[in-house]
Amino acid sequence: MNFLSLRTAQICLYQSVYSNILKASPESVNSIQARCYAARKGTRERRNKAKVKVEVKKVGFIPLNQRNKAKFLASRQKLKFDDSDKRDPVDDVFVCKYYKWIAYPFQEAVKCHQEVHHPEIYNRPEANLNVSIELNMEGEKKTRFLDNFTRIVAMPHKFDQEISRSVAAFSKTPENQQLALDAGAGLSGGVETIKKIQNGEIAMTDFKYVVAHPDILPELVVLRGLLKRKFPSPKNGSLDVDLKSAVDKFLYGITYTAVKDEYEKDFGLIQVVIGNLTMEPKQLEENFAALIRDVHSMRPKRQGTFISRCLLWTNYSSEKLKVNHNVYIEDDESTKKDTTEEEEDAERIAL
Secondary structure, three states, X not given: OOHHHHHHHHHHHHHHHHHHHHHOOHHHHHHHHOOOOOOOOOHHHHHHHHHOOOOXXXXXXXXXXXXXXXXXXXXXXXXXXXXXXXXXXXXOOOOHHHEOOOEEOHHHHHXXXXXXXXXXXXXXXXXXXXXXXXXXXXXXXXXXEOOOEEEEEOOOOOOOOOOOOOXXXXXXXXXXXXXXXXXXXXXXXXXXXXXXXXXOOOOHHHOOEEEEOHHHHHHHHHHHHHHHHHOOOOOOOOEOOOHHHHHHHHHHOEEEEEEEOOXXXXXXXXXXXXXXXXXXHHHHHHHHHHHHHHHHOOOOOOOOOOEEEEEEEOXXXXXXEEEOOHHHHHHHHHHHHHHHHHHHHHHHHXX
């Protein structure tokens, strides 16, 4: 039997069954068509949802430092150092991770580094002495944080920083102009020099810093658009009555930058060189004191400490020694109180 004959037999069977149903009574027909159950709940809703076209949102490129950010922050070691819950060491030999860091006097820490870098050990007696200053970058409000800042501070004792700098100085009086030249300024002049700069005879791109005496400030305003951020300002010390010290500061001072951490925003770090190990410990201490006082001047108006920790280290050794920086801040605050009291007494006497 082929396929066509089989299909014909099926059609004949269906026709005979349908004719028998039509010959039956109406009750039997209704009983066959009757439905004694309900559709399952939610079937139509699921069917309608299946018909809805799902739009796939395209995700752009995610930088590597932002992928799985929560997991990264959970596993990341905190930069803020706190050993207040640890014990004080009772002798000279102890496991460092179980005890508090020892705060050395500055000169003693310098002598330790000089001994380690002696020719008989590391043979690096001329190594630079670096300072790491950890800051609490919280602002006046806990939800606000300080921005990164860069400053330059004069050093009482100069050292070779292997950096070439050039300073231009402006003043009306020839005496101040000569003092600036004697201090090492590459250019020193007055109103005539300003006119030459306007005419293009002198290029200010050759000078990294610009200092000025307040007496020439009205004539110097015409160069504000040309100088931009180099324009002298009393805020950074480039506009000063003592032009010689201003030139000396920008020629031989050290530049430092406080960098706020990208994730731990209340943590800031300053890393700067204050001298080399061939200098006397007393000279390095005076450089360190000048740096600490300048950093402390950027402290926000809030309770709590701003400088949390200071470490001395070199590039040739992994040893870092903690030094007590509060001594220099307390001396600075006491001298400020003494000067304010003297000024108040002078005002009273004048009255």
